[in-house]
Amino acid sequence: MSLVKKTRGVGDGGLAANLGRRLVLIVPYAWLILFFAIPFLIVVKISISVQRDGRPPYEPVFELADGFIGAWESVQKFSMESYAAIYADRIYGDAYISSVWIAALATLCTLLIGYPLALAMARAPRRWRSLLIVLAVAPFWTSFLIRIYAWIVILKDEGLLNHALISTGLISEPIHIYATQGAVLIGIVYSYLPFMILPLYNALEKQDTALVEAALDLGATPFAAFRQITWPLSMRGVIAGCLLVFIPAVGEYVIPDLLGSDEVLMIGRSLWDEFSTARNWPGAAAVATVLLVLLLVPIVAYQRSHLQTHGAAR
Amino acid sequence: MPIPLIQLAGVSKQYGDVRAVDDVTLELEPGEFFALLGPSGCGKTSLMRLVAGFETPDAGRVLIDGRDMQGVPPYRRPVNMMFQSYALFPHMSVERNIAFGLVQQGMAKGYIATRVAEMLRLVKLEGYGARRPEQLSGGQKQRVALARALAPRPKLLLLDEPLAALDRKLREETQFELMQVQRDLGIAFMLVTHDQDEAMAMAQRIALMRSGRIEQIGDARAIYERPASLFAAEFVGEINLFEGEVVQSGEGKFAIVQGGGRIALADDTPLPGPVRIAVRPERMVMSHLRAGSYAEFAGVIADMVWLGDLTVWRVRLSDGRLIRISRSNADAANAAFSRGDQVFVGFEAQSARMLLS
Structure with missing residues (x-):
């Protein structure tokens, strides 16, 4: 009797759990559809329409209200003009390349600075670790804009850095950093460093320290142990950190706008110029769409490598 | 006279207020199976880490093959360690794990392949070379860890609680395998364990440790039969303790056993005075009748376990x-003793061990 009851209980629980699991799965998908897929489709739609004077500043295409025939008519009105313009005008290509280059350089710098920090945090005595994490994200407690303005004060020709260097006699003329690519790089590295440190810390903290000891015991020098054990085992953290820095850095607008100059081409600024100054919504939408496609490549590559390591693990 | 493989001379190590290792002096011969035995926190692991080079002594010297190891990092010491957690590299196959030490030594590819195959055969894991550690059972991981530590031909293998993670049956099997491997290779083993059965079964010599100090060094039999202290008597095996006093009279030395008469002692028994008298359970005598020829107590059988x-x-x-x-x-008379029986239990002089502390 009790056995029957028990079995039924398990069955009920299983069904409820199953339903619950499905509901839980729906939430992220719903979120993605509502806040990513639909807005993105709207952006794509705008990118294939034609600019005009008015409100909104583009010819409407493909309105749901048009019905099937209207839809067919509007498909014929699809315009690849904006994409053609991006392809034809060198400035866009240069901005994309320059953005990717600056973002890649910034990612490399955050990795080089963040890795030793994350490693030191992960190997610090346990009671210190939470404090160190708080310190790593402490800059977030002040406004992002204020921190970038602070960098202007530091990097300007008559700023704190040059002042300090001149007064110590290291240099006689101020170094021109502000409004260069270097300043943009410094701003991005500074702002995104915590996004590199946290996933690295997470990966390194989970590593069994006995692994490095075993490597040393078997004759590996500390560097060899790092190269063969610590580094490959932290690869997931490295990839996650690099994506978290690289992807937003490519589209970064505020930092190049405040710390750079017109000479520092970044696609985020091109997009903004197109959107606000030129009032070319289809052009801006096309720039954004191309950027997203460009960024999808590393994400898909990461997903695949992720799947591969997982597949091999099983 | 051959140089001892390992010499520890007055080695001490302090962590904060705790003296983990306190003035330890001992020697290991080449090819010896040695055990550091003691309760958790007795300093046996710290001592092993001092030999491996993961810790540096605050005082004293560690010599390996007559060479002072002061300032020699773990990767330049001819000793390898088998970690309690096995510490297998999770991103490497079994083969690459075993080859790791050889690769660090810069051995030729052909030699490494031969040696790895040899090690896989030694630990009976042929055909498992391509697997990942996570695809192995606990016992298999343990054997990979053993093979990896032995592959670079260390002069001494340190084993940190090697059997702790295995279930009972596997543990016994592995005990015999470890002893077999040790005998076949002739490499010295230093086993660290809190399990007295493990130490007694495997090691030729045992150092019993307590609060950072070595309480007693000797073979299993010596520690069991002639414990040097109350701690040694109680830690290794079961023991019955009686209060008593050693006295000297005209007829020789005697121990007056409190409530149990007196027993004659050999003349080389230490100083007169109060003692604890320790007797192993299998050395006790039990009968239904008073014998009168040895220390004897009346009692009732409270319980019995047939093993x-x-x-x-x-x-x-x-x-x-x-x-x-x-x-x-094997003694047929056992059947005569059952729960509730009035009996006399006691021991003869040669079964008893007088302990001062």
């Missing part, structure tokens, strides 16, 4: 103490 090869009785004395007696079941 197949032997039977263990616990006898409650009139003062409430429980005395443990074990006898081989």
